[in-house]
Each structure stands twice: as structure tokens, then as C-alpha cells.
Amino acid sequence: MRGVPVPLCLCAALVFVGSCGRDGPDYGESGRLPAAPVGVTAAAGSATSVHVMWNAVGAGIERYEVYRGATKVEEVPGAQHMVDVTRLEPATPYVFSVRARDSEGRLGPPSREVWARTPAVTAADRSAPTRPGELRGRTAGSRAVQLSWAAATDDRDVVSYDICQGSTKIHSVGGDQTAAVVTGLRPGTRYAFTVRARDAADNLSPASDPVRLTTPGSDDGRDTAPTDFRAATRRGSDGAYYLDLAWTPPRTDGVVTEYQVHLDGTAATSLVFGGTPPRGRATYSFYLGREAGERHRVRIRARLPDGTWGGLSAQRSVTTGAGASP
Template sequence: MRDVPPTVLRVLVCGILLVVPSCALGASPAERSGRPPAAPQGVTAAAGSATSVHVMWNLAAADPPVAGYEVYRGTTKVAQVPGTEHMVDVTRLAPSTAYVFTVRARSAAGAPGPPSRRVRATTPAAVAADTTPPTRPGSPHGRAVGSRAVQLSWTRSTDAVGVASYDVYQGTSKIHSVGGGQTATVVTGLRPGTAYSFTVRARDAADNLSAPGEPVRLSTAPGSDDGRGTAPTAFRAATHRADGAYYVDLSWVPPKVDGVITEYGIDLDGRAATSLVWGGTPPRGTATHSFYVGRDPGVTHRVRIRAKLPDGTWGGFSPERSVTTGS
């Protein structure tokens, strides 16, 4: 089958021209399996101890599915996990050291995709002869956020030197990790209508692990809301014309989560267009943003938005809105 040249979407945001190629049209599943997957999104890295860093990313939605992910420290591959997993602890690191990590996906045919954006983490200083674990996190509680996420919070643990991170467990499996200064998180990617039991443990720089806090038992809502419980609300879209060009104007209310949301991802016509990062204090009420979409009238665009949650994972998408330039 002859490849159809990809179309290209050009979006100018904050003075930067973003070029986003579309998928080739008409490819069979076998042909698509040989195409490299896209770069993983939502990559974060946080020190778990003086000698480890917890790296997380969003599972890629691909057809066919991603076969695996590779994690790099600088240019060195340090971990490889199946395509169904989205985090790994990178160990045997040096204390008081800054590291850079990237993640890349690999297709079933072995084709590697491009690397993700670079993320940085610095391990804390080692503490000599520290064998005392932190106290266990107190007063754990939570609530279901729609059908695919839960929000957990707890009170701080104490440690002779300081808590480096908190690990979240589902049953006996570690599923998440946040920095030692954080006492709340949103766990996403859950199944609708399912009962879960979560516990939280504190970890110090010497890798001592506390006893688990009391379990938090929660059930996600039945049905599927596609993560709407963590999506921006009151989302609106319109267009305006200025200096011969057309702009899409967005407004929304940030989702209610513990912490401040500083970044949003904007999809235009079914493709990731750009990330919006607040340079100053992000609004807690209605937020607004405009971006350039071209100079032609009568062009219809579809747009939606999602928030990067305080724990580094992406929330659900808002409803999609359609706008037409010049209407």
C-alpha cells in the first residue's frame, strides 16, 4: 500500500511555531505496527531516596498498543518495562547528584519512538548510619473522583533527617510516588465500578521505609466518564480576528484537586497542539487563553483541554468544542 503523505498542523503559541504531523492515512494495523510510536507525555521524575529516582509517564494510546518503554539516564538506558506499565524506580544513583531522564516507547515491531521531554531530579544527601525509618503517615483519607481516579491525602510523617518521598500502594503493589513535601495525590487510570484499597508509606534519604498508614478503601463510580472527574469544567471556546489573523479564545474552571495546577495540554482537531504553562500565579477561578490558528475565514476547529495534576499525571479532557473562524 502506498503511504499517504502526512498532513501538517501549524500552531503559533506565545511566539513559537509548533508543527504537529498527523498520522498517515489508510495504513493497515500491520503497517502501523512498524511505525515508531509517539514520544511519551506527562513524564515526571522525583527523588525517592539518596540513591533512587522515581520516573513516571502517561500510558500512550496507540494502535497497535505500545510494546514497551525504555528509560534513559542521560544517554544510558537504565530500565525497560512492558507497555502496560508507566513508572519505574531508577536505583544505584549517587547522593547529592542532579540527573536527567527521558522515556521512549517501542512498537511491537521493535521500532523506537522519539524521546520524551527531558526531566530533571536531584537526589538528596546521604545520611551516615541512618537506620531509623520515618513514622507512618497519619490520618489517611480519600474520595473517588469519577470512575477512573481517586484523590488521597494524609498527614506528614516525621523523620530524624527528613522524608524524601511518599509511596502509594494498591494492595501490595507500589503504584505511585510523590515528593516528601507533598501530602496529597490523585491516582488515575483506575477501572470503573471497582473497589480499591490504598496505603501510603514514607521513605527517607537513606531508603528507610515507614510502616504503612491505615488503608483507605474506595470504590470508583460505575460506568465510564473518561476521567471527567479530573477535567476542567465550564469549558468554552470562541474565535476573534486581529491584524488579519484568527485566534481561538478559551475559558475554563480548573478541576478541584489538592494543590495548584500550573500546566494544561491543548488538543486541536484531535491532535496535541501545545502545552500552556503559567509563568506567574495560576488562576484558581476562571482561566483564559488565546492562540493563533491561521488567516483563513470559515475554517472549523475542534478543541479540548486537560490539566496536569499536582502529582505530575494528566487529568481527563474537557468536552470538545467546535469553533469556526470568522463566524
């Protein structure tokens, strides 16, 4: 069912409905199963959580399924290659694997199994680690950055560090590490990163000062812009004019849920699709006013799964009281 746009302030959650347990092979009518994810790692994030990471399988992956033993415990969109498995027992070993499911619903084979052991929890530990200091970074090509920082301290031990891009956690490393490589970035794009320390009791430090880096290279946005963009005005039953938009979402490794509409060169409104966002043709309408003969220029862009804005669509011109733009 196609999702309904809601205002940006009403953040919509994506819910992916998957199969229960480990499915058998499903090759569909044609094509091959997704490959097994490689580069899978697991490390304790606290006494009750483990951070699982893996490499992207490739294009066309709709989601990844994470298993603890034979039980599926997490699902994430295809653009995400990490997850925190929570509600675990302290001082307990666990085994994890990952499987990829493509846009046609085919479930690939499991990755190799990886092990992690949660540390013991210390009673009445309410003291958070100190803020990690001296965060530094440098680009490593056009799609990766290297980060390093000064270790945080804790009255017990620092178990892990969370790396955040903006306000979103994108990576985690063990408490004995003070460096990380972040991959999957876009050329010619500005990013901001921070680091937070976590102890076994899940106490989280304040964020470090941010480091801002711009990946080298150029990105003209054509590969990330909505395509086949159309715009038209219509007069509603209330006598006012409305702008009707239609477009095809950009092809990305993941699901696009948020768009920004630019009207006459300025960001005019944002929308977030609730429920399951459309993978085919998407549509949206909004109020323009009551005056006929007003001319407007309109474009649209998508917020990509990595949190950055994609390229702007082709520009269309509309006039209230007239038909569709060419």
C-alpha cells in the same frame, strides 16, 4: 517461545529483551512510530534512587524504556507508567527521558528530558520515618481517585511517599507533598490504597491504614474477558480425565500473565505463565478425576495489569468421557 504455566505459588518474572542504546527510527513495513511520552516527571525517592513517571502513550505499547542521559537503565511493561531508577549516587543531578516500543518492535522518539537531584545521604541513619496518618480518599470520576494523608516525621527528613495499591507500589510523590491523584483505574471496581514514607537513607515507614474506594460506573467485564474460550475433556494414558482449555487473552494496555479458572461456579485453580506469556492463543490443562459421565461448567478470567480481575469468559460445559463443548 510460548511460556509454560506454573502454579500460582511459583511467581514468574517477565523478562523483556530490548535493544542496547538508543535505536534509530524503525518504521517497519507499515504504520507509524509510537508517540513520544508526555507528562514525564522525575523526583528523588532517596539518596540513591529517582522516581520517574509519565503518561500512557496509547494502545499497542508493549513496553517503555527509560534512559539516564543516553543510557537505557530500565524497561517496564506497557501497562506500567512509572519506575524507580536505583543504584544512583547521592547529591548528584541526573537527566531522564522515556521512549515507547510497540508490539511490532518499533521504538518511538524520546520524551522531553527531565532533571532530578538526589539528596545527600546522612551517615548511620537507621531510623525509619513514622507511619503516615489519617489516609483519606475520594473518587474523581470512574477512573481516578484523590488521596490525602497526614505527614510522617523523621529524625532527618522525609524525602518521598510511596502510594501502594494492595501490595504494589503504583505512585510516588515528594516528601513535601501529602496528597496524590491515582489514575488509570477501572469503573465499578473496588481498590485498597496505603501510603509509606521514605527518607534519604531509603528507610521505609510502616504502611498507613488502608483506605478502600469503589470507582463509580459499571463494568460488565466484556472488554476485559478472555475470548473464543473453548473447553474439552480427554482421557490420559493413566486412565484419568483431564480438562483442556484454550482462549485468546484479553486486549489490555500491558501483558497478562495470570489467569484464574472457575469450575462449577468456584475458583478451582490459578496459573501464571513463566517466561514470555502468549499474546495469541493460550492453552492450559488440569486433572479432573477418574469418573466418566461427570458434568462440569468452566470459565476463566485474567488478572489485569492494574492488579484487578477482569471479566469472566463465556461459560462452557463439559462431560468427562465426552468431546469438546459447543
